[in-house]
Amino acid sequence: MSLVGPSGSGKSSLLRAVIGLQKPLAGTVETGLAPSEIGMLFQDDALLPWKTARENVALGLIFNGVEPPRAQEQADVWLQRLGLAGFGHRFPRHLSGGQRKRVALAQVLAMTPKLLLMDEPFASLDAIVRARIIQEVATLVERERISVLLVTHDLEEAISLSDCVYLLSQGPRAHITHDYRVPIPRPRDPVRARMHPAFAPLYEKLWNDLSREVDRDQRAESTV
Amino acid sequence: MMALNPRHAWLRQLAALTIVLMVWEAAGRGHLLNPLFAPSPSQIGAALVDLFGSGRIWPHLNATFTEALAGLLIGIVVGIVLGVLAALVPLIAELIEPVMTLLNAIPRVILAPVFVIWMGIGIASKVALAFILVAVLMFFTVYSGIRQVDRKLVERIVTLGGGRWELVRHVYLPAVASSVLGSLKVAVGFAFTGACVGEFVAASRGLGYLLSFAQSTYNTALMFALILLILVVVLVIFGIAGRLEKHLLRWN
DSSP states (O other): OEEEOOTTSSHHHHHHHHHTSSOOSSSOOOOSSOGGGEEEEOSSOOOOTTSOHHHHHHHHHHHTTOOHHHHHHHHHHHHHHTTOTTOTTOOGGGSOHHHHHHHHHHHHHTTOOSEEEEESTTTTSOHHHHHHHHHHHHHHHHHHTOEEEEEOSOHHHHHHHOSEEEEEOSSSSOOEEEEEEOOOOSSOOTTGGGGSTTHHHHHHHHHHHHHHHHHHHHHHHHHO | OOOOOGGGHHHHHHHHHHHHHHHHHHHHHTTOSOTTTSOOHHHHHHHHHHHHHTTTHHHHHHHHHHHHHHHHHHHHHHHHHHHHHHHHOHHHHHHHHHHHHHHHHSOGGGGHHHHHHHHOSSHHHHHHHHHHHHHHHHHHHHHHHHHTSOHHHHHHHHHTTOOHHHHIIIIIHHHHHHHHHHTHHHHHHHHHHHHHHHHHHSOSSSHHHHHHHHHHTTOHHHHHHHHHHHHHHHHHHHHHHHHHHHHHTTTO
């Protein structure tokens, strides 16, 4: 499930409300999940610089009562699953941007969340690394049956990864104006999904609707 | 031009130093230098040998070390405590920060005469001077170290299920430790400055006292010997602090 919308429509705030970093001004957030069942992947890979990759991944497990030696073992398993076998002893400073993103991902996935929130998680990566990580995330998420709520500016990313895309209107008082079903079957490869016949028409529709939202905002500005 | 191998830089530096010392020595022996102003390296060496040979130096070294290390230790502890309190309690920050800013702005060694009047010419006034030099430095290091902790790190820990204690243990404590270690070398220098200046002002023992004695008796060989000795002492402690820093901040 993806959430797209113009800047300032409150996409990030919504995610922050879901995970409890921010209290909604009105209303409540219902997920039916315990806080430990929700994981969040941020845009920045905010790893603790003074802990190794392994220690960073083990952190969430330790917070949730796993014995440190067991947590470290599990951390190694997750690092391996994300292609970082042998990098466990490295400090974040000595990892590349893509590797740090993988560590951050391992850290969240190690908690085996039922719901994964992602706030433009791949924006800072270069194209190839980004495509690869997106592929890996898609595979892992499908295999582990994790629900994902993705906030993104990238419509291609939104369509190729989701079953359902929601468009938020221009803020303030943003609301969901459209929702779109993505008819591309699963399991799917997010790179190949772009070649599916349903992709281009959906992309165009989303693009037009989003443009209209952004234009509406500019008209509002010019009348002021 | 010939390319220099950077790995042999120390060799070239050593050679240059040797030449300078030899020229200096030759100039001294040829009566080109007034020994009252610039004693030759051999005279300085002789003064050093005499200091250690006669055992006269030990009580002075002992005094300076005790003062500097006591001031350093108390200064670090008090600086950390005040820095942490100010970072966590806004009221304390409001009250302490202007005082610290003021103390930071003045050359704190001007407090030396005050401390001598308050605490006498014994060890206490030197410890106090070393302390105030170190404490102000540590306060700002820790205070800004905690305030500059990345909000994102805090949020990350919270979303992983960490509470207050986990935040202190995994985010704030390491941040404090790294800022303290980062300025440990400067603090060591400050502590010895405080001790020596304090002794220089009024004391009955210590390297600073000996230095002021050498000055008043125009014993320049002794003066240079002491300067050299203080230099070596601080370099050794710098080395130890550097090792500690390198080991504990190896993630950086």
